Amino acid sequence: MIYLADVATLQFDSDRCTGCGMCAEVCPHGVFIMANGKASVTDKDMCMECGACENNCAFGAITVTSGVGCASAIINGMITGGEPSCGCGSDSGACC
Template identity: 50%
Template structure:
């Protein structure tokens, strides 16, 4: 079976190896094998495989990774373009901001706009 690869050169992922602590959690949580540790610093090894889920950014204790996290779902993009706000499944596709700490996430949780699609 040919490998499934999405569009080239479109992903918003950025890494700042100089901030990296080398814990490797980002490499562990990435479901697409995008990141690697070289000399205990994070590097983007396979950029086009990134699906912008945001797992690496959320779990980085050093803020060494940044991505405009969101869900790659056309239905969600359409819903958001039409201003629909379902709370069930595919609602809106606003990019998610990096998590600033628990208090921010507690404040943001009830009115969070980013969406999933199942």
């Protein structure tokens, strides 16, 4: 299943890529593949913005705006004016 098209904030700079393959290793949706000694993006729409690729790229070739991706958290953030927060750990009963 793929979510909305053309919304993922994933950016890949192939000039900085050294071909270590970490992004392809950690991406849970196979957004990256290795070809000709470098990574490349297969389908950006498959990106769930978890941030694993950016966190594991030691060369700064990947940027993505990761964060809590549930509606409750984002609505909470809109109401409070802060970052999206789902209240995990509280008694709300819901968590994302």
